[in-house]
Amino acid sequence: MSTATKKDHKSNRPERGGTVTFVEAIRQGIWEEMESDPAVFCIGEDVGAYGGAFKVTDGLLDEFGAALNAEAFFQNTAGLKMVEPSTAYDAKGLIKAAIRDPDPVLYFEHKKLYRLPRLRAEIPEDDYVVEIGKAKVVKEGRDLSIITFGAQVLNALDAAEELEREGLDVEVVDLRTLAPMDKDAILASAKKTSRVLILHEASRTGGIGGEIAATISEEAFEWLDAPVVRLAATDTPVPYSPPLEEYHLPQVRDVLAASRRLAAY
Numbered sequence: 389m390s391t392a393t394k395k396d397h398k399s400n401r402p403e404r405g406g407t408v409t410f411v412e413a414i415r416q417g418i419w420e421e422m423e424s425d426p427a428v429f430c431i432g433e434d435v436g437a438y439g440g441a442f443k444v445t446d447g448l449l450d451e452f453g454a455a456l457n458a459e460a461f462f463q464n465t466a467g468l469k470m471v472e473p474s475t476a477y478d479a480k481g482l483i484k485a486a487i488r489d490p491d492p493v494l495y496f497e498h499k500k501l502y503r504l505p506r507l508r509a510e511i512p513e514d515d516y517v518v519e520i521g522k523a524k525v526v527k528e529g530r531d532l533s534i535i536t537f538g539a540q541v542l543n544a545l546d547a548a549e550e551l552e553r554e555g556l557d558v559e560v561v562d563l564r565t566l567a568p569m570d571k572d573a574i575l576a577s578a579k580k581t582s583r584v585l586i587l588h589e590a591s592r593t594g595g596i597g598g599e600i601a602a603t604i605s606e607e608a609f610e611w612l613d614a615p616v617v618r619l620a621a622t623d624t625p626v627p628y629s630p631p632l633e634e635y636h637l638p639q640v641r642d643v644l645a646a647s648r649r650l651a652a653y
Contacts, residue, residue, distance in 0.1 A: 405514070532647060538589065569603075
């Protein structure tokens with residue numbers, strides 16, 4: 389495998405820490421790991437001279453050398469890890485953890501979150517990682533659990549805020565890691581509230597929600613007061629039309645409706 393030659397000059401290197409957007413947090417994490425480990429490199433479309441469609445990799449080519457195409461990729465997914473953050477802090481911590489992990493890690497980043505003002509946050513200057521395989525309860529609750537990840541965490545939190553005004557106390561669990569999933573956190577929340585809504589953007593059929601629902605049914609069935617509910621995208625290709633795409637993907641109104649039905653079961 390060919391490796392890039394690191395250049396002597398400094399380009400537009402991102403500052404460490406500070407108040408950053410989601411996309412800036414990812415860029416910091418990648419840059420710091422490429423500086424600290426010469427074996428780290430980027431593979432992807434437009435990640436070189438163009439700096440990525442959303443400028444996540446802007447400046448990397450000037451700083452770390454010429455981009456090269458990989459001749460092979462992973463063929464076997466045994467041991468593959470997958471992460472998807474929903475906050476700037478987690479975005480940087482998980483990208484750094486993914487880069488340092490000795491196993492292959494797929495890092496999913498939702499473009500909707502890149503420059504979303506509500507995600508702009510202060511992150512530490514000191515080095516840190518977010519442990520792969522650990523979910524986070526981002527809102528405590530007692531009546532119903534919403535288990536989700538990525539951009540849908542925001543929809544879950546917005547819905548939970550509205551439902552709280554109706555007297556329904558909703559817990560929101562951000563998986564952060566999709567493989568290996570934090571089964572302990574999932575089961576703990578299910579046992580705590582006895583009602584579970586699984587929320588994700590992938591199509592319902594064959595989606596990760598089915599695996600989560602099966603785990604809860606197999607290992608926490610006696611704790612449930614209602615069937616596990618899945619809320620996901622429709623089983624169609626993603627539409628090109630923005631109004632149709634909005635209909636295709638779960639929205640806050642859909643989370644509210646599903647939560648109310650589940651609470652009333």
